Each structure stands twice: as C-alpha cells, then as structure tokens.
Amino acid sequence: SLFGVEDKLANSNFENSRSDAKKAQITLLAIIVLSIFTAILSAQFILKPIASTLQEATALAAEIARGNLSKKIIIKGRDEIAQLMRSLDTMQNTLRESVRIIQHASEELGQQATTIAENANQIHEQAAHQGDAMNSAASAIEELTVSINILSENTEDAHKTTDLAGKEAKEGENTIIATSKQMLSVAETVRKTSKSIEELGSKSKQVNKI
Numbered sequence: 001s002l003f004g005v006e007d008k009l010a011n012s013n014f015e016n017s018r019s020d021a022k023k024a025q026i027t028l029l030a031i032i033v034l035s036i037f038t039a040i041l042s043a044q045f046i047l048k049p050i051a052s053t054l055q056e057a058t059a060l061a062a063e064i065a066r067g068n069l070s071k072k073i074i075i076k077g078r079d080e081i082a083q084l085m086r087s088l089d090t091m092q093n094t095l096r097e098s099v100r101i102i103q104h105a106s107e108e109l110g111q112q113a114t115t116i117a118e119n120a121n122q123i124h125e126q127a128a129h130q131g132d133a134m135n136s137a138a139s140a141i142e143e144l145t146v147s148i149n150i151l152s153e154n155t156e157d158a159h160k161t162t163d164l165a166g167k168e169a170k171e172g173e174n175t176i177i178a179t180s181k182q183m184l185s186v187a188e189t190v191r192k193t194s195k196s197i198e199e200l201g202s203k204s205k206q207v208n209k210i
C-alpha cells in the first residue's frame with residue numbers, strides 16, 4: 001500500500017508537471033504571438049513614415065528626372081532617409097545651377113551669334129559697296145581712257161590744223177609780200193607817171209608862153 005501511495009503521488013506529480021508544462025507552453029506561445037503582433041504593429045508605425053518618405057523621395061527623383069527642378073524638398077531628421085532627401089536636394093540645387101549656367105551661356109552664344117551675323121551683314125554690305133565703287137572706278141577709268149583717246153585724236157587733229165594754218169599763214173605772208181611788192185611797183189609807176197605829167201605840164205606852159 002505504501003508503494004501504491006507513492007505511485008499515486010508520483011502520478012499526481014507527473015500530471016501536475018505535465019499540466020504546468022502545458023500552461024508554460026501556452027503562456028510562452030501567447031507571449032510569442034503577442035510579441036509578433038506587437039512587432040507587426042510597431043513595424044507598421046515605424047515603417048509607415050519610412051515608406052511615405054521613400055515614396056516622396058521616389059516622386060521627387062522622378063520629377064527631377066523629368067526636368068522639374070522647382071520642387072521644395074523638406075528634410076526631417078538625421079537618419080538614412082534624411083540623408084537620401086538631403087542628397088536629392090543637393091542634386092536638385094546642382095542641376096538647377098547647371099541649368100542656369102547653361103542658359104546664361106546659351107544667351108551669350110545667342111548674342112554672339114547675332115553680333116557675328118550683323119558683322120557678316122556689314123561686311124557683305126561693305127563688300128557690295130566696294131564692288132560698286134570698283135565698278136564705278138572701272139567705268140571712270142574706261143571713260144577717262146576714252147577721253148584720253150579722244151583728246152589724243154583731237155591733239156593730233158589740232159596739230160594737223162596748226163601745221164595747215166602755219167602753211168596757210170606762210171602762203172599768206174608770201175602773198176602779202178608779193179602784193180606789197182606789186183603795190184610798191186604800182187606806187188613807183190604812179191610816181192613816174194605823175195612826174196611825167198608834171199613835165200608835160202611844164203612843157204605845156206612853155207608852149208603857151210610862146
């Protein structure tokens with residue numbers, strides 16, 4: 001009977017141990033489930049802002065990729081997500097400055113191109129004016145050449161006329177000399193005739209006296 005009591009006590013202790021083990025297992029399982037649930041809730045509370053920030057960063061990166069550099073980037077905290085947002089902000093500012101520099105350079109190039117075009121037009125106009133001036137000079141030289149030829153011909157004609165006039169003057173001089181000689185001869189003849197008439201008059205007076 002002593003052995004029977006001990007067996008009963010042992011069985012009772014075993015059953016109690018099994019019951020305690022089951023309770024411990026159930027408690028442990030409940031703690032694990034509660035921990036998992038708590039972890040899930042905590043992860044949702046923790047990951048939701050992170051996911052939202054990541055979505056915002058993705059949207060900002062897409063806007064920057066499309067060339068929209070006017071989005072204002074708000075940086076909160078100092079974690080990795082904040083560093084990512086700060087990097088996006090730095091990249092956007094750098095791209096904005098690069099675009100400004102490129103636009104300024106493009107404007108300067110446009111102004112230089114306009115200046116070059118204006119200078120080219122001026123050079124073209126000057127070349128055209130110089131061409132017209134050269135054509136005018138060529139025409140004037142041609143006219144001067146014609147005038148020189150005409151003057152040369154006129155000079156030759158004048159020389160011929162002068163020679164002819166000289167010959168005619170010489171002939172006129174000879175004619176005048178000959179005429180003068182004839183006039184002197186006529187004058188001498190008249191003088192002689194007058195003298196003869198005077199002698200005849202004297203003789204006539206003498207005859208009348210007789």
